[in-house]
Amino acid sequence: MSDKTVVLTGITTTGTPHLGNYIGAIRPSIIASENSSVQSYYFLADYHALVKCHDPERVHQSSIENAATWLALGLDTNNAIFYRQSDIPEILELNWMLSCMTAKGLMNRSHAYKASVADNIESGEQDPDKGINMGLFTYPTLMAADILMFNAHQVPVGKDQTQHLEMTRVIAQRFNHHFGDHFQIPDIVLGEEGAVLPGLDGRKMSKSYNNTIPLFLPEKKFRKMIMKIKTNSLEPGEPKDPEGCTLFAIYNALATREEVADLRVRYEQGIAWGEMKQFLFEYLNNIFSGPRERYDALIENPSQIETILVRGAQRARDYASPFMQRLRHATGIRPIQ
Ligand code: TRP
Numbered sequence: 001m002s003d004k005t006v007v008l009t010g011i012t013t014t015g016t017p018h019l020g021n022y023i024g025a026i027r028p029s030i031i032a033s034e035n036s037s038v039q040s041y042y043f044l045a046d047y048h049a050l051v052k053c054h055d056p057e058r059v060h061q062s063s064i065e066n067a068a069t070w071l072a073l074g075l076d077t078n079n080a081i082f083y084r085q086s087d088i089p090e091i092l093e094l095n096w097m098l099s100c101m102t103a104k105g106l107m108n109r110s111h112a113y114k115a116s117v118a119d120n121i122e123s124g125e126q127d128p129d130k131g132i133n134m135g136l137f138t139y140p141t142l143m144a145a146d147i148l149m150f151n152a153h154q155v156p157v158g159k160d161q162t163q164h165l166e167m168t169r170v171i172a173q174r175f176n177h178h179f180g181d182h183f184q185i186p187d188i189v190l191g192e193e194g195a196v197l198p199g200l201d202g203r204k205m206s207k208s209y210n211n212t213i214p215l216f217l218p219e220k221k222f223r224k225m226i227m228k229i230k231t232n233s234l235e236p237g238e239p240k241d242p243e244g245c246t247l248f249a250i251y252n253a254l255a256t257r258e259e260v261a262d263l264r265v266r267y268e269q270g271i272a273w274g275e276m277k278q279f280l281f282e283y284l285n286n287i288f289s290g291p292r293e294r295y296d297a298l299i300e301n302p303s304q305i306e307t308i309l310v311r312g313a314q315r316a317r318d319y320a321s322p323f324m325q326r327l328r329h330a331t332g333i334r335p336i337q
């Protein structure tokens with residue numbers, strides 16, 4: 001086996017990729033995959049999407065958009081293994097094995113599940129489990145299967161996912177303790193600080209707040225979006241504070257130190273909001289116009305995307321399938337003779 005560091009992360013296919021995804025996950029993941037001592041596994045977590053989204057068109061469309069986005073932004077799929085979770089049946093098989101090694105009490109403590117119960121109680125529901133499906137309840141075991149299937153060393157995720165990784169570690173340790181040392185215990189790699197980007201209204205950019213800036217809108221629409229970003233009512237010429245300013249935060253996440261320092265000066269000098277918005281639009285458009293062309297070409301020819309994903313799944317299964325045989329053997333699921 002190779003001694004590369006295995007880096008793995010999943011993308012839930014429920015939404016359209018936005019600037020926050022780019023800065024928090026896509027860009028750092030693509031950069032990590034270019035390191036020759038890393039083997040990366042990046043996948044569309046379409047089974048996870050089914051937990052919260054029961055609109056088939058949306059799940060399908062989001063899979064296309066997410067795949068096209070990562071490819072358009074330069075993910076090299078000769079290097080990174082890029083696949084769809086649902087193309088790897090071994091993951092579901094492992095999910096079952098892990099479920100049987102997971103204490104129900106551990107799942108009871110899951111933040112995502114507890115938050116839904118708390119919402120029900122708060123809104124005076126009779127049944128605290130109303131609207132909660134088993135997929136949500138056992139979400140962490142499926143995520144553990146995603147990770148342990150490929151013996152990932154590192155799993156870069158946002159803060160909201162750290163509990164899932166702690167659970168993965170607990171589940172893996174329990175399995176190893178009982179059946180032998182099969183799983184790598186993964187490390188949690190928290191995204192860079194400042195990776196949380198504000199959205200149109202100044203709150204964290206998130207699908208659930210409906211305040212995202214999609215990455216690959218047509219240029220005119222993209223410009224309109226930037227113009228919509230909320231600012232305060234300070235007039236041109238009045239000094240402005242970069243702290244807490246969404247326009248500044250977006251620029252800060254992408255520009256070099258010197259560029260950011262220059263902009264700071266322009267804030268002090270009282271740059272007009274209109275001018276700042278135009279400046280930010282041009283800056284972003286410059287970064288994304290090349291990828292946008294590639295994205296549009298991929299969306300127009302989705303069979304290209306499919307071919308890449310199918311090949312990624314084959315590579316992933318080259319690892320998963322023999323490993324699953326070993327796990328079956330270890331758990332006693334094996335031929336009589
Ligand atoms: N739950 C993750 C999210 O919503 C997506 C995901 C699914 C994932 N499986 C994973 C992330 C495995 C890391 C590793 O962001």
